[in-house]
Amino acid sequence: MHPEDANDAAGPALPAGWQPFEDTGTGPVDPWAEGGAELPDRHLPLDHEDPTPSAVIMAAQSAPPPPDEPPTAPITVAPLPDRTASDATTVLPPASPPAAAPPPGTGTWPAAQPPHGSGAWPVVHPQHGSGAWPVVHPQHGSGAWPVVHPQHGSGAWPVVQPQRGSGAWPVVQPHGTGAQPVVSGVPGYPQQVPSWPVAPPPRRRWGRLIVLLAVLLVVACLVAGGTAVLVFPWLRDRVTGGGTAPDGSAPSPGFGASLPDRQAWIKDRIGAALGAQQKALLSGDEQGYLAVVDPAAEVKVRDGLRRQFRSLRAMQVAAWTEQPTHPLPAPDGQVWITELRSTPCFVTPICSSAPARAATRWRIADGRALLREWAPVQVQPSPHPWQVAELVAVAGPRTVVATTPEHEDRLARLLTEAEKAAKVADRFARPGKLPPRYVVYHAGDGAWGTWFSWKPGQHVSGGAVRVGPERWEIVLNERDSGPAMAGGVLRHELAHAASLAGLSDDDDKLWWLQEGLAEYAGLNGRRVRDYLRLTEIRRLMKQWDGDVESALPPRDAPAWQVVARYGVSGLTVRYLADRFGEAKFVDFFHRVVHDGKSVTEVSPQVFGVAWGALERDCAAYIRRTAA
Known part of the structure; x- marks a missing residue:
């Protein structure tokens, strides 16, 4: 994939200022090693979900509660007698509430009468016209029940005195009940006694009422929404994402579908x-x-x-x-x-x-x-040229060549060169993996380096880009597409497209074998002494250790070293093909590159020679050729 010699028979020439394409990208481009990007599987807001009445509920809960009702009027008690009086009796409140009085007219509670003049239990009368006994509320803000204090200066709890001249304790009758008091012959407890103070009535919870109203509103909205969906098909599309399938295929899942x-x-x-x-x-x-x-x-x-x-x-x-x-x-x-x-x-x-x-x-x-x-998508190997450029194209029996309209006049010549190169490349395809058509794109200055999101640099003549698991397509730089260069570049790149089709894992350690085959195809039987990479090969021989299994050169390697590594790989494959025949070498290539077997395992099986000895023979051949 480096510039070929100006002599079509010998390979491409190196232009002035040429730099290795490894500075910006090297070898056949394989974006599939990193995998395609996928759309995140996230859960976004769904257009079928009905709005929640949270705004209504939050507004209700944020409003201040209604003010409490005015407190019940305090209990009215009779004045307390002077504690110092001889007939004063101190009465302590009972430890538990007394039982309620029986229903009117059913009898009285038997009770002993306290000694005459000794004091009595206080009797609380209902408020006039209320028809009910008053309820004592706790003191405001205290959280405790009120305590009745003795009158100022009496020092004693209040006692209700018997009615003058009755000889009996008064019996309290709720106003308006219609029941008649039953009085015992012996003064006793009153038939009705005030209840023990009970808890205040619960504060009204307006929030509950508002929540109930909000729920009713949601139900109403659901009913109204369902009716609207039935009446207005366009609303159904907004809610469900579509409507009834017009061609009778999968029906719409409808409102509320998952x-x-x-x-x-x-x-x-x-x-x-x-x-x-x-x-x-x-x-x-x-x-x-x-x-x-x-x-x-x-x-x-x-x-x-x-x-x-x-x-x-x-x-x-x-x-x-x-x-x-x-x-x-x-x-x-x-x-x-x-x-x-x-x-x-x-x-x-x-x-x-x-x-x-x-x-x-x-x-x-x-x-x-x-x-x-x-x-x-702007991620390798997209965009393809036909996605982003207006193209013109011609096709032959084995190739399709496309370019932009300003270079249309080059199509006929490029198609001829591509068809010749395709016949050479077909020899290196794995059985059953022969590409039905080789696709070649000729890129002008404006398109070069943008198609396939590939950044090869301006001094790269062409490249093979992997566009699928079993498919490679070629990009040819317009600068090196003249008659002297196009043939060698196309043979090199189409050999990649043919030999690497169906490759499951592109191992950089086998760079020497992949590029060696492409260099061998570029020479296509021409004399080795005319190989234009010999100058760089000779320079490398001064420090070379005889290892022909060169890995992908580093990006910061000097240009002449990269060229020399290409040359060593090409001469290695040339030696193997000349010594054992091209068919055996192609078998060796696919076993190592596609099947993942080691050269030490495959060499005896295919060539009948151990790889260590064969590598020494290759090194000796390369040194002789360079000399």
Whole structure:
């Protein structure tokens, strides 16, 4: 993948100021070692979830509670007699509340009468007209029940004196009850006694009432929302993400469906739109291809897809597959995000996968997916040239060559060179892995270094880019695409595309073997003495230890060392192919590179010679050739 000699028979010449492409990228480019980026599987706000009435509840809970009712009037008691009087009796409140009086008219509680004049239990009368006994509330803010203090200066608890001249203790009758008091012949406890002070009535909880009203409001909204969805189909689309499938395929999951169900249906709708687009592409229907675009999309979306359509048609697309990733709802809930992975087959409908990636957003309307946003992904090996450039192309029996319109006049010559190189490259393909078509892109100054997100540097003549697990495509630098250079560069790069197809793991330690085969293909049987890398090889021999298994040179290696390493690898493969035959060498190559076996294991099996001895023979051959 370095500049070939100006002499087509001897290889490429090195231009002035040439630097190794390892400074910015080296060898066949393989982005698949790092893997493709995926859309995060996150859970975003769903457009089918109804709004929660949190605002209503929070407003209610944040309001101040209603003020307490005015406290009940305090208990009125009779004046206390002077504690110093001879008939004064101190009465302590009982330890527990007395039992309530029996219902009116059922009898009286038997009780002993205290001695005449000794004092009595206080009797509390109900407030006039209330019909009920008063309830004693705790003192304001104290949290305790009120204590009745003796009158000022009496030093004793109040006692209610018997009515004058009755000889009996008064009996209290609730006002308005209609019951008649029953009086015993012996004065005793009053038939009705005041109840023990009870807890105050619970404070009204307005928050509970508001929560209840909020729940009722939610129910009403749900009922109203369901009715609105039935009445207005466009609202149903906003809530569920779509409507009834127009072509009778997967029906809409409906209101309240789970996210997985909705995602499956959205993906089905996007797939239906892509299917219609595929038919339009293969039939040459540009308007049908663009019909998937949302009318509300930006102009650049339609222009980008129109350019892609025309470039694919120019390259004679014969098959087209497009797979969307699992759709995710956008944060705004209005559109769905997915990534498209598209593979074109050129001229023939059979080819290996080469997924070009594009980020998209879709809107669902009346059960139909409409493309709102579209942009090629800028991560190697995307974007493919047909995604971002207007291309013109020609095709032959084994190759397709494409370039931009300003270089269209070079297509005929480049196609001829590419077809010759393809015949050489086919010899190195693994059985069953022969590429149906080699794809070659000729890049001008504006496009070089931007296609496939590859940064090779200006002094690189060309490169093989891995676009799929079993597919490599070629980029040719316009600067080195003249008649003297193009043939050698194309043989080198197409040999990579043929020999590495189906490679599961690209091991840098086998760089010497991969590049050696490509250098061997570039020479294509020409004389070794005309090999233009000999100058650098001779320079390396002064410090070389005879190891032919060179790993990928470091990026900071001097340019002449990189060139010399290419030359040593090329001469090693040339020696093996000349000594044992090209067919045996190709078998050796695939066992080591594709099957992952070591050279020490394979060498005796294929060549019948131990690798250690064979490597010494290769080193001696290289030294003789350099001398």
